[in-house]
Amino acid sequence: MKIAIAGSGAMGSRFGYMLQQSGNDVxxxxxxxxxxxxxxxxxxxxxxxxxxQFIKIPAAFxxxxxxxxxxxxxxxxAMQLEDMLxxxxxxxxxxxxxxxxxxxxxxLETIQKFAPKSPLLVGTTLWTxxxxxxxxxxxxxxxxxxxxxxxxxxxxxxxxxNNTLAEAKLNPRESDNVLLSIWKxxxxxxxxxxxxxLLDCKVMDLNKSEYVPTLTDKVVLEFEAVxxxxxxxxxxxxxxxxxxxxxxxxxxGDHYPSMHQDISSGRRTEIDxxxxxxxxxxxxxxIPTPANELITELIHAREEVTLK
Amino acid sequence: MKIAIAGSGAMGSRFGYMLQQSGNDVxxxxxxxxxxxxxxxxxxxxxxxxxxQFIKIPAAFxxxxxxxxxxxxxxxxAMQLEDMLxxxxxxxxxxxxxxxxxxxxxxLETIQKFAPKSPLLVGTTLWTxxxxxxxxxxxxxxxxxxxxxxxxxxxxxxxxxNNTLAEAKLNPRESDNVLLSIWKxxxxxxxxxxxxxLLDCKVMDLNKSEYVPTLTDKVVLEFEAVxxxxxxxxxxxxxxxxxxxxxxxxxxGDHYPSMHQDISSGRRTEIDxxxxxxxxxxxxxxIPTPANELITELIHAREEVTLK
Numbered sequence: 001m002k003i004a005i006a007g008s009g010a011m012g013s014r015f016g017y018m019l020q021q022s023g024n025d026v027x028x029x030x031x032x033x034x035x036x037x038x039x040x041x042x043x044x045x046x047x048x049x050x051x052x053q054f055i056k057i058p059a060a061f062x063x064x065x066x067x068x069x070x071x072x073x074x075x076x077x078a079m080q081l082e083d084m085l086x087x088x089x090x091x092x093x094x095x096x097x098x099x100x101x102x103x104x105x106x107x108l109e110t111i112q113k114f115a116p117k118s119p120l121l122v123g124t125t126l127w128t129x130x131x132x133x134x135x136x137x138x139x140x141x142x143x144x145x146x147x148x149x150x151x152x153x154x155x156x157x158x159x160x161x162n163n164t165l166a167e168a169k170l171n172p173r174e175s176d177n178v179l180l181s182i183w184k185x186x187x188x189x190x191x192x193x194x195x196x197x198l199l200d201c202k203v204m205d206l207n208k209s210e211y212v213p214t215l216t217d218k219v220v221l222e223f224e225a226v227x228x229x230x231x232x233x234x235x236x237x238x239x240x241x242x243x244x245x246x247x248x249x250x251x252x253g254d255h256y257p258s259m260h261q262d263i264s265s266g267r268r269t270e271i272d273x274x275x276x277x278x279x280x281x282x283x284x285x286x287i288p289t290p291a292n293e294l295i296t297e298l299i300h301a302r303e304e305v306t307l308k
Numbered sequence: 309m310k311i312a313i314a315g316s317g318a319m320g321s322r323f324g325y326m327l328q329q330s331g332n333d334v335x336x337x338x339x340x341x342x343x344x345x346x347x348x349x350x351x352x353x354x355x356x357x358x359x360x361q362f363i364k365i366p367a368a369f370x371x372x373x374x375x376x377x378x379x380x381x382x383x384x385x386a387m388q389l390e391d392m393l394x395x396x397x398x399x400x401x402x403x404x405x406x407x408x409x410x411x412x413x414x415x416l417e418t419i420q421k422f423a424p425k426s427p428l429l430v431g432t433t434l435w436t437x438x439x440x441x442x443x444x445x446x447x448x449x450x451x452x453x454x455x456x457x458x459x460x461x462x463x464x465x466x467x468x469x470n471n472t473l474a475e476a477k478l479n480p481r482e483s484d485n486v487l488l489s490i491w492k493x494x495x496x497x498x499x500x501x502x503x504x505x506l507l508d509c510k511v512m513d514l515n516k517s518e519y520v521p522t523l524t525d526k527v528v529l530e531f532e533a534v535x536x537x538x539x540x541x542x543x544x545x546x547x548x549x550x551x552x553x554x555x556x557x558x559x560x561g562d563h564y565p566s567m568h569q570d571i572s573s574g575r576r577t578e579i580d581x582x583x584x585x586x587x588x589x590x591x592x593x594x595i596p597t598p599a600n601e602l603i604t605e606l607i608h609a610r611e612e613v614t615l616k
Contacts (some may be wrong), residue, residue, distance in 0.1 A: 198506050198606055201613040208614035211605045218602065290598035294526065297519045298506055298606075304517035305509040 001164050004029050004069045006088050007076035008039075008059065010131035011101075013071055014139055015170065017046055020057055022168040027067075028059040031087065036060060038135025044222035045136040062087040071097045071161060074111065078104035078273035085114040092118055097157055101125045101145060104273025105186045108150065108179075119157055123147030124181045127170070183232050185241045187223045188246055190274040191216050193259035194295050197269070197302065200260075201307035204252040216243060218291035219275065226278050229285045259299070266307050271299040309472050312377045314396050315384035316367065318439035319409075319546065322447055323381055323416035323478065325354055328365055330476040336367040339395065344368060346443025353444035358592050370395040374403075379405045379469060386581035393422040396532035400426055405465055409433045409453060412581025413494045416487075417457065427465055431455030432489050435478070452479035456486035490538050495531045495547045496554055498582040499524050501567035502603050505577070505610065508568075512560040524551060527583065534586050537593045567607070574615050579607040 001023050008028035020026040028044070030036055036059040043054035062084075069091060075085045081102060085092075091108040092098075097119040100107055108122050127143030145165060149158050158174075165172035175181060192203055195212065199205070206212045220239045227234035245251060262269045272280075276296040282289030309332050313324040316336035328334040336352070351362030370392075374570060377399060381567040384392045393400075400406075405427040408415055414455055416430050435451030453473060457466050466482075473480035483489060502509055503520065507513070514520045528547045535542035553559060570577045580588075585602040590597030 195609070199610050199613050200508060205613045209609040211609040211612065215602070215605050215609060291602055294523070294599055294602050297523050301503070301517040301519040301523060302507050304519065305507050305513045 001025070001105040001160070002067065003073065004065065004067075004088075004091065005025070005073050005075060006062065006091075007074060007080065008035070009075065009077075010129040010137055011125075011127065012043060012073065012075035013046075013131065013137045014129035015075065015168075016057060017044060017055055017137075017139075018170055019073075019164070020055070022164075024164065024168070024217040026056060026057060027065060029062045029065065029088070029175045030059065030288070031061065031084075032134065032254070034134040042135060046219055047132075047137070051148055062091070065167060066073040066090065068093070071099060071164070074098060074102065074107075076102060078107055078270050079268060081107055081110050082114075085111065088200070089114065094118060094152065096272055097121065097146065097153065097161060098139045099123070099145070099161065103185060103189060104270055105183060105277035106273055108182075108230045109153075112151075117128060117152060119153040121147050121148055121153060121158075121161065121221045122182070123175065123178050124185050142171075144173060146173050146175045146178060146181050148175045150249050177262050179232050180234055180238075183223070183227055183234045184238060184242050186274055186277070187220060187234065188242050189257075189259075190278070190292065190295075191219055191243050191269075192246060193257045193269075194219075194271065194299060196257050197259045197263055198295070202254055202256055203247070204249070204254055207247055207252060215291075216240070218239075219295070222282065222287075222289040222292050223278055226285065226289065227289050229282065229287060263302055263306055268303055268307075269299055271296050271303075275299070309378040309468065310375065311335070311381065311394065311472075312373070312375075312396075312399065313381045313383060314370065314392050314399075315388065316343070316594060317385075318437040318445055319355075319435065320328060320381065320383035321352060321439065321445045322364060322435060322437035323383065323476075325363055325445075325447075326350060326476045326478055327381075327472070328363070330472075332472065332553070333475070335377075336365060337370045337373065337396070338367065338394075339369065340442065342442035348379045350443060354447060355440075355445070356447040365464075370399070374398065376401070377404050379407060379472070382406060382408040382410065382415075384410060386410055386415055386578050389415055389418050390422075393419065397422065402426060402460065405429065405461065405469060407431070407455065407469065409455070411493060411497065412578055413491060413585035414581055416490075420459075425460060425522070427461040428458045429455050429461060429466075429469065430458055430490065430597060431483070431486050432493050449490065449576060450479075452481060454481050454483045454486060454489050456483045485541070487540050488542055488546075491531070491535055492540045492546060492550050494582050494585070495528060496550050496584070497565075497567075498531070498600065498603075499527055499551050500554060501565045501577075502527075502579065502583055502607060504565050505567045505571055506603070506606055510562055510563055510564055511555070512557070515555055515557070515560060525601075527603070530590065530595075530597040530600050531586055533595050534589045534593065534597065537595060538589065571610055571614055576611055576615075577607055578603050579611075580586075583607070 005012040008030040023209035092115040094117040275292040280295035313320040316338040325541035400423040404427040583600040587601035
């Protein structure tokens, strides 16, 4: 397939690399000049299992490519999605399928606004990757993709995409309720990421406090109420099962989650696509979401006192 | 007057020193062995205007004194008040007046539980002091006391106490609504202390975020609702005036407030006597206080992930 990666950060670079290795024609698109320059000059540096390779793979600004692609993988952070879609409008058409695996609630609606006629697939992934500098990623561990065709996707297109991902060893799994998975992951991140940021602690440290389950329940019950109104079968029980699994002693990491890292590095966070999405929908639906609203405002305040 | 200071930390030592200097018979009571030993061995080290003096003043454990005092100044942190009252029950009687100037909501009720027949006065103070080690305080700046007789206080007793405080240059002012002052100060601290702790910032940094006024309003409106139900005339306007004055560029300090310091030092905070008092009363009165409740739980979680 002819594939463009729109947003070639840590995860985009990993997926681009794996899809090229399995024989696809891949182009990495990004808005970071040093990153593009480095990849085109020296190749993409890929470190896996302690070995470093330089991979020849084309990288470009979206405005500089004008081909027709079979598939665009959208891989920005949620808060950069709209900006990226504006940069690739000339690449969007009813033949080019879009697959988005970004975290957070609301990505689907944003893409549909920009590409109402495109074949659209969304999902979640447990693959991880680390961008260590321009043109350089470290790949660790394994993962899978859970995805679902949302609209305008023919059976044939679905089969081709599924096979392409499988050949790249990306372990795709078709889901019949991927929105539930997206919401469940967003709920998990609305607890782990937000709490670790406000409590200034690592994921494993959340187990030290008897107040964390009480706080978790507040966040989760509001997620459940809004999900129900939106027709998404996320229940308190499903969410708590995922959260408790992530907090289990053998799983809860000795690391600060990404939102904590964002704050420490003076970057904006994904809060508006996690707790903030629930607070916004709650307001629209007249469902009280005081916990998610207050947490969203506290995280934004934390961004502002840190950034400026 | 024969005066005992029950809780002779930073503020208790300052008041004890000033009251002794003006001719009163003062005893410092405390539960910290090194502090008592140091004061009795070398005197209380008082540093003021860059000069250090060693002041001879008796210090003791509460259990070791059995005199009858004219006045007991209760000067513990709110969360240690009950413990101190248990330690001085043998000193409480209807002749010994009690004056409490500690921060936080609920101190009055706690004292009344232990000393229902004692002449009781409560208030707030803007005096400050720093305990730099056992037996050693630094005094800076000036201040005043605002206080009111609550119950069992004769006109004569009130006059004597007022004169005694005035002679010690403690600048007493009688108030006819000291509970309003106590609640207003608690509301101010429920914003400044709690926010700086959760946002990990100095008081002046709160001015950097546009979300802080929104968050402040949530806390203040719940204070107003609970205060109204309790017959205390704290309004949103009064509270915001005090908060905005404290956040004014020439006032907002380049320092972390006490609760932030408590967390950094692994100590428990006063949260249950600030936002937590409003959340508890809100529950009892069936008044929604989701913001103060969530903030209380987040601060407790912060204590626990930091302490253990």
